[in-house]
Amino acid sequence: MSIKMIINLSILFLCVILTSAEKGDGYCDLKEKTCDGDFLNEKFIIYDVNPPEGFNLRRDVYMRFAIMLSEARQHHKNWMLILPPWYSLYHWQTTQSDFPLPWSNFFDVKSLKKFAPVVELHEVFSKIESNIFTIDRLYVLQNYPDAFENGEFRDKWEIGGNCDYDGTFWGYNNVTVKETVCVKYQGRISNLWELISLNPTDKFVMFAHGEIPLHDQYGTKTFWDCRKSMKFNKNLINTAKKYISEYFNCNSKICTTYVSVHWRRRDFARSRKKDVPSIKGTVKQIDNAIKNxxxxxxxxxxxxxxxxxxxxxxxxQLSDIGYKVHFYLPTQSELDKFKDGGVAIIDQIICSHAAYFIGTYESTFTFRIQEEREILGFESSTTFNRLCPDKGRCEAPSKWKIVN
Known part of the structure; x- marks a missing residue:
């Protein structure tokens, strides 16, 4: 028996031991030759999202696919989810990256792997024999023109029509596609398996406009198990904790020394004037909330x-009525290291630990903070609060409470 064969058998044996020790809890790293199967026997799904969509909507799209793949693995489907790199996001205007950024820049990927069989794209690149990464089939998903045909919303899909992929393959120039398929799609994400089953020999399948398929498990325990697995990169957590300790004298999960506010402006101030207050109105609402x-x-x-x-x-205006106002202002080295995405996460972590939080109506940035606070154990009354317009109706935010 050759030395190489002995080493490979040793690695396989080690994986079996680890799998038994973990009792099926989690998935092994692809770089460790994955306990769930050899790379050659795995199949992979990757997705992309409508280019203008922001970081926090993309986090929710990830959860839809992660839950889909986690449940598939439980039913012995040998598929893994490739994490699409972060590249050229519209809202990252300060530090646009000229190269794709892995998920490990922002999240604890080991924690993600404990919930679903996921792998970074650069890990896949390191395993394929060719310098060219060839996707067998790219499904470009499209919305139906009328979601409520005959007054009813139902799950459906159909192949056909004209479409173009409007992405850039995350800035890589070594990605090609054998066949592109246009699909009108409506409904739950698990129905994508019906599409995949049409071509059972495909190894690499991609879905463009991954935001179109809907959650199967929104708000359920499975949803929250996935959400809890989305732990942030430790450097981001430590930077946020240091800020909270220094400026708010708090070293616990639930702080009592400050209030946090997500004040969405820019596109919301232009396109959603009926949902956001003026500066004067914002000051008045924050003051009233703290006094109450x-x-x-x-x-x-x-x-x-x-x-x-x-x-x-x-x-x-807040200082004039006696408040001390704080913003997280990264140093240039922190900005270079964390990028706009990391800085935004640090903002979210700081907001998540505050005694009381006020968000912006229907902002995904606010939604993610509310989810973090639910995980941390804050009372709902301190979490699901919003800034209201100066005049007119102010609809209460939805309360999606954690299910353990």
């Missing part, structure tokens, strides 16, 4: 995409 919750609190942390001129005015 705990008048002893004077520290306010604000996460915002607002223009500097707006933030200066907001800070001054």
């Amino acid at each position: 919750y705990n008048p002893q609190i004077v520290n306010i942390f604000i996460a915002s995409d607002g223009q500097n001129s707006e933030l200066i005015k907001l800070e001054k």
Whole structure:
């Protein structure tokens, strides 16, 4: 028996031991030759999202696919999910990256792997024999023109029509596609298996516009198990904790010394004027919320995409009535290291630990903070709060409570 064969058998034996020890809890790393099967026997799904969509919507799309693949693995389907790199996001205007960024820049990938069989794209590149990564079939998903045909929303799909892939393959120039298929699609994400089954020999399958398929498990225990697995990169967590300790004298999960606010501006201030307040209205609402919750609190942390001129005015007006206003302002080295995506996560972590949180209506940035606070164990009354327009109706935010 050759040395190489002995080494391979040793690795396989080690994987069997680890699998038995974990009792099926989690999936092994592809770089460790994956306990769930040899690379040659695995099949892979990768997806892309409508280019203008932001970081936090993409996190939700990931959960739909991760749950789909996790449940498939439980039914002995030998598929893995390739994590699409982060590249050229519309909202990352400060530090656009000229190269694709792996998920490990922002998340604890080992934690993701404990819930679903996921792998980074660069890991797949390291395993394929060719320098060219060839996708067997690219399904370009499209919405139906009328979601409620005859007044009814139902799951359906059909192949046909004209379409173009409007992505860039995450900036890679070594990705090719054998066949592109246009699909009108509506309904749950698990129905994608029906499409996949049409070509059972495909090894690499991609779905463009992965935001179109809907959750099968939204709000269920499975949903929350997946959400809890999405732990952040430790460097981001440590930076946020250091900030909270230094400025708010808090070293616990649930702080009592500050209030946090997500003040969405830019596109919301232009296109959703009926949902967001003016600067004066924002100050009044924050002041009222603190007085009703705990008048002893004077520290306010604000996460915002607002223009500097707006933030200066907001800070001054809050300071004039006795509050200390805080923003996370990264150093240049932190910005170079964490990028805009990492800085936004640090903002979210700081908001998540505050005694009381006020968000922006129907903002995915706010949704992710509310989810973190549910995981941390905050009372719902301190989490599901929103900034209201100066005038008119103010609809209460939906409360999606954790299921353990």
